[in-house]
Amino acid sequence: MSGGMTSEESSFKREMLAALPSLRAFAMSLIGRHDRADDLVQDTIMKAWAKQDHFEMGTNMKAWLFTILRNELYSQMRKRGREVQDSDGYFTEALAQHPSQYGSLDLQDFKRALEMLPPDQREAIILVGASGFSYEEAAEICGCALGTIKSRVNRARQRLQDILQVTGESEYGPDATSAPIISRSFVS
Amino acid sequence: MTYKIGAGRDVATPVRADNPNGQIATKLRALYLSVQEEAIPDRFLDLLEKLDAVERRSLSDVAE
Numbered sequence: 001m002s003g004g005m006t007s008e009e010s011s012f013k014r015e016m017l018a019a020l021p022s023l024r025a026f027a028m029s030l031i032g033r034h035d036r037a038d039d040l041v042q043d044t045i046m047k048a049w050a051k052q053d054h055f056e057m058g059t060n061m062k063a064w065l066f067t068i069l070r071n072e073l074y075s076q077m078r079k080r081g082r083e084v085q086d087s088d089g090y091f092t093e094a095l096a097q098h099p100s101q102y103g104s105l106d107l108q109d110f111k112r113a114l115e116m117l118p119p120d121q122r123e124a125i126i127l128v129g130a131s132g133f134s135y136e137e138a139a140e141i142c143g144c145a146l147g148t149i150k151s152r153v154n155r156a157r158q159r160l161q162d163i164l165q166v167t168g169e170s171e172y173g174p175d176a177t178s179a180p181i182i183s184r185s186f187v188s
Numbered sequence: 189m190t191y192k193i194g195a196g197r198d199v200a201t202p203v204r205a206d207n208p209n210g211q212i213a214t215k216l217r218a219l220y221l222s223v224q225e226e227a228i229p230d231r232f233l234d235l236l237e238k239l240d241a242v243e244r245r246s247l248s249d250v251a252e
Contacts (some may be wrong), residue, residue: 020228
């Protein structure tokens, strides 16, 4: 047995642990539901662990995990159809489970607006605007060109502005559950 | 070229109320941080322990 190998394993585990809070936040921002987000994080950990030979220590563990999570999410969405994106019960669940975290109505409105974005725009603005990745890193994580990421971030920002202006005036819009559906039919 | 979203990563940076991009950036980070600042759930700590234990066991099996 080599002691060296053991210490490399634990540093893989340690780096993974360090990236987990941000990975959870990424999953939660993408999906909007704690239970599903954490299931996705768990799947990501399993996948990453199985592929740890592919990871080069010293490179960006966070970007590597984000890439795996993103690929896993889209592969699950393809299998389940659009179920993962279904916002039915989205806010009820978030409010019921975490009343203190989303106490600000402002943030709830924002969360709902984020959910209305097309997935590619949502992930782009999260990666660049919240996860702290550069445009270059975000492009690599999403497997697309730099210009594509920039344009997605711009469109996401514009659309969030539009949505928040609209929902800001009428508080909840037509009603909490049908508003996202109505908006989506206009924007796609 | 300016990247408005990437500019001013500091969450505490005050945002002018009339700057919609600034408000969006601030809310996005606030939402993200509300999850990121949670303690790592035990299910993940347990999972990593188990994965590590399984691997160590299989490595020592190979060694024997």
